[in-house]
Amino acid sequence: MTRIEKLRQLAQRETDPRQTADFEPITHGPVVALLWLGALGLTVPFYFLARLLRRGAGPD
């Protein structure tokens, strides 16, 4: 599935009132927020690596 297809799917989920909770802000204080940001930030190099590999394999 391409990124734009995943985004379309995400937009559909986000506008489903039964799934609202999955998109609400995470507000457990600045320390928890920083831990989240740190963990998610670790995925950035893997994201670019995966894109690079996909590009090598053909069109996205």
Add this chain to the structure above:
Amino acid sequence: MTDFFDAIVVGSGPSGVQAASRLVEGGRRVALVDIGEVDNRYSALVPDAPFSEIRRTDPNQRLYFLGHDGEGIPSGKVRTGAQLTPPRQYVTAGSDRWFRHRSNSFYLMESPARGGLGVAWGAGCFTYDPEELRRIGLDAAALQPHYETVAGRIGISAPWRDESRRRTCSIRSLLPPLEIDSNAATILAAYVRGAARFESAGLFLEQTPLAVLSEDCLGRRANSYFDMDYWSDARRSVYRPAYTLDVLSGCANFSYISRTLVERFEEAEGRVRVQARDVDTGERRLLGCNKLLLAAGTTGSARLALRSLGHYDRSVPLLCNPYSYVACVNLRMLGRPARDRRHSLAQLSLLFDDHSAEREWVSAQIFSYRSLLLFRLVQQMPLPVWAGVQMSRVLLTSLTILGVHHADRTSPLRWAALRKDDGGDVLEIEYSRTADERTLDRRREKKLLSLVRRLGCVPLLRVGMEAGSSIHYAGTLPMTTEDRALTTTPDGRLRETDHVFVVDGAVLGTLPAKGLTFTIMANADRVASMLL
């Protein structure tokens, strides 16, 4: 000639309706002509309820949040009109058909809507300072009463402060301020604590003066703080030119001629003949008037003037505020809850003057983020989709978006010209900035962002938008005292004509960084007042 009026106004955007108002108030028989597209698809679907409640309860929200055809989901790079949600997209519907243009360097937005580009206006009301007005060829004292008149018609909410000290909007006729949201409140508090230091560095922060009602008046209702301002005009609290048009339509000396495209004008025997076309039937229509006021937008008015005066292949200047946005995290709000009650428009305005010789402001509007939904944020993040969602949820309450505008001046690199082609004519546009101009803009922006850091906001991502994306267009028929073709006199008259006047952004020969809409409305009122 079938219909004759004292004055015909072409275009129902912010300046057109203000000029028409002044003429109608002065007892003139006025016709306003436009195409007048309206939204028949979405306005009835969007509930008048808080965003958070809609998200939890409305099973039909997908219809307007994403659009019937999914048009609310960007499928590539958004070049212009990122803020146009599906219920607002009618603002440009059919514009390619009626207003032909071509460019590889400029992303133009024109509107055939009832209310023109004012349908999507962010409602920021900025007055130009005396120096900025002098560069345009306007006198501050002469324009001031027209700023006040327009403010009285549209309703502007802003904090009261000695107007001579207010940098964003120096007028007296203000409504009480709107509430600001949690994010903006912490930024404003940080600024107030260090105000002297920030001001000596050239940075001024104020609550954005908005054409939004903070109390019921003018036949409209106060803002509900439902955070639905990008989706709905349910209470009419955010000003739209169509509301003035509604008021005018109740006047016996006013005619609204919609579904009509004005194609050209010519003067004969001290009068103006206007050739128009019914956009539905294609039928030609001839109108006549003593005075013609062009308010078809900067490029629309230029197109009409160039065509009517026969100036094909002759270039006119084109100005547009360079625009970028910067996503920042407000550290004071990181991981903390925000109040649900808020409006969606700009909360605060930053003005920055780096004390350079040019004495030009850089301006930035500060927005919080929520009601445009998370998937748009995720699209911008260099993360897998699942991680982007979590990141957006963590950052949501602290996310601060700065929309940064720079000033623009006339340059041979930025122009528009009307070319003949098989289908009639087409407006060709070329817009580029020199390396020096780009460097200067970036240098000023960096200085601004270093001060924003001191307010506790850490910039994460800067997105430089394509030329045209600010939708602040000006300068095609500049006002000047020099007697040159394709310019306007200080009283707004188009040179080479005796009875044709220009009342929109086309007359601004320089473009300060502050939004131009309030100033062009005031100038439209000024020009119209001189015709009484």
